[in-house]
Amino acid sequence: MKEFIDFILHINQHLQTFVQDHGSLVYVLLFLIVFAETGLVVTPFLPGDSLLFAAGALAANQANQLNVVLIMVLLICAALLGDNTNYFIGRFLAKKGEGAKLFGIFTIRKDYLDKTHAFYEKHGARTIILARFVPIVRTFAPFVAGVGNMTYKKYMSYCIAGAIVWVTMLTMAGYFFGNIKEVQDNFELVVFGIIGISLLPIVIEFIKHKLKK
Numbered sequence: 031m032k033e034f035i036d037f038i039l040h041i042n043q044h045l046q047t048f049v050q051d052h053g054s055l056v057y058v059l060l061f062l063i064v065f066a067e068t069g070l071v072v073t074p075f076l077p078g079d080s081l082l083f084a085a086g087a088l089a090a091n092q093a094n095q096l097n098v099v100l101i102m103v104l105l106i107c108a109a110l111l112g113d114n115t116n117y118f119i120g121r122f123l124a125k126k127g128e129g130a131k132l133f134g135i136f137t138i139r140k141d142y143l144d145k146t147h148a149f150y151e152k153h154g155a156r157t158i159i160l161a162r163f164v165p166i167v168r169t170f171a172p173f174v175a176g177v178g179n180m181t182y183k184k185y186m187s188y189c190i191a192g193a194i195v196w197v198t199m200l201t202m203a204g205y206f207f208g209n210i211k212e213v214q215d216n217f218e219l220v221v222f223g224i225i226g227i228s229l230l231p232i233v234i235e236f237i238k239h240k241l242k243k
Contacts, residue, residue: 038077039218042084042208049094060085060101061108067169069112071119074169079228080221082200087208089201102201109162109193113172117185120176158185162192163228200224 037044049056060081067076082105089098161171175185207213213220 039221041077041080042087042217045084045088049088057104061104064105064108065112068109069115071116071173074166078165079200079224082197083204083208083224086201086204090205090209098205102197105197106193109197110190113189116172117176120173124177124179158188159192162196165225165228
């Protein structure tokens with residue numbers, strides 16, 4: 031656990047070491063991490079936002095010879111592939127019907143299916159896009175959309191938009207600001223800052239819900 035926390039807080043250094051040791055294989059590593067974080071229900075703890083920021087910073091360092099456009103295209107594809115995997119796992123589980131379990135943890139109930147489907151048909155667009163920017167939530171949102179049988183065409187249209195904005199925004203932020211000395215020297219604070227900003231959508235929605243109530 032200690033090593034994992036250190037990896038998250040100093041992900042820029044660990045990725046830099048990986049590039050020095052394995053070169054362009056870092057493209058594969060980045061793809062796999064983003065795919066697992068968005069596509070597997072059991073790995074919501076993997077870094078997403080901070081990884082994109084660090085990847086942009088790596089590409090900005092000309093010594094690494096990494097292409098920032100290629101990184102963004104690959105990671106958008108990884109996010110979409112992950113989302114689809116998660117969505118269809120949810121659909122598969124929903125088709126098994128009430129009482130179905132995933133890894134012996136998540137149990138399907140008829141009322142959950144009905145409520146989830148109604149929620150996603152009404153608020154799906156905003157939920158899918160906002161969830162993209164919230165750690166852990168972005169892992170479960172596609173899965174729950176699948177369980178709730180959200181219309182696939184509607185799901186994919188907002189899923190694509192969210193993936194493009196998410197990957198592009200954070201990778202380019204790292205590209206332009208990640209190699210500033212103050213950022214490099216205090217990267218763990220940057221990670222906490224990114225997490226804090228990522229949680230803002232939930233806080234705002236919670237406050238709006240309370241005020242509306």
